[in-house]
Amino acid sequence: MGNILSDTRNSPVKMPILLLAWLPVLPKITAESAWADEARPQMNADILCSVFNLVLVPLQLVVQEGTVMNCADRKTGACFPILSACIADLAEHPALHGIGNKSCPKCAVPCKDLGGNPLKMYGTHDYILYRDKALRHMPAEVASIAEYLWQVGIKIGNNLFTGLNRINSADLNKPDLLNNIYLDLFKPVMEWVAGFLNKDKRQQAFDDA
Numbered sequence: 001m002g003n004i005l006s007d008t009r010n011s012p013v014k015m016p017i018l019l020l021a022w023l024p025v026l027p028k029i030t031a032e033s034a035w036a037d038e039a040r041p042q043m044n045a046d047i048l049c050s051v052f053n054l055v056l057v058p059l060q061l062v063v064q065e066g067t068v069m070n071c072a073d074r075k076t077g078a079c080f081p082i083l084s085a086c087i088a089d090l091a092e093h094p095a096l097h098g099i100g101n102k103s104c105p106k107c108a109v110p111c112k113d114l115g116g117n118p119l120k121m122y123g124t125h126d127y128i129l130y131r132d133k134a135l136r137h138m139p140a141e142v143a144s145i146a147e148y149l150w151q152v153g154i155k156i157g158n159n160l161f162t163g164l165n166r167i168n169s170a171d172l173n174k175p176d177l178l179n180n181i182y183l184d185l186f187k188p189v190m191e192w193v194a195g196f197l198n199k200d201k202r203q204q205a206f207d208d209a
Contacts, residue, residue, distance in 0.1 A: 089176050108126065127162045
């Protein structure tokens with residue numbers, strides 16, 4: 001909840017986070033076959049979509065009309081509970097947004113151009129536009145809509161957040177502080193600094209400072 005004070009939201013003992021749903025995990029398919037390789041990812045995608053629908057679809061009427069709620073400031077007001085952020089690591093984005101494993105969840109930059117020219121701008125993903133293009137302008141040599149979308153880095157015609165009221169799914173992505181900052185950036189830097197200090201026997205002086 002974005003209107004909860006940060007002192008409360010960041011305190012585990014105050015229970016600011018509520019668990020809404022568990023994601024079921026399919027048993028492993030032991031058969032070694034092309035069917036097993038293709039069926040399991042599709043079943044996982046269908047389960048993920050079903051769980052998200054159970055959580056998000058009932059909110060859509062409330063988002064449109066609003067509802068009276070007790071707010072964090074202990075006052076009552078008309079509230080519109082709109083999904084405003086989705087925190088996910090790199091491996092989770094393809095499942096949530098229906099994109100390729102190396103595609104950007106926010107913009108339509110080609111995989112080969114990731115990390116390239118920082119001044120070059122790319123448009124944000126528009127899944128409704130992708131679907132319309134696939135239906136109206138699909139090249140004759142492409143056998144299916146799915147194959148056409150895959151050529152632009154999209155696995156499916158929409159993602160789990162497409163169609164939700166007042167939501168642009170490309171704007172939902174927020175940095176994962178644990179995975180992106182602490183583990184991917186801060187931890188390697190500190191390991192390098194510690195090795196550098198130990199090599200010159202300056203670790204204690206650094207700790208004292």
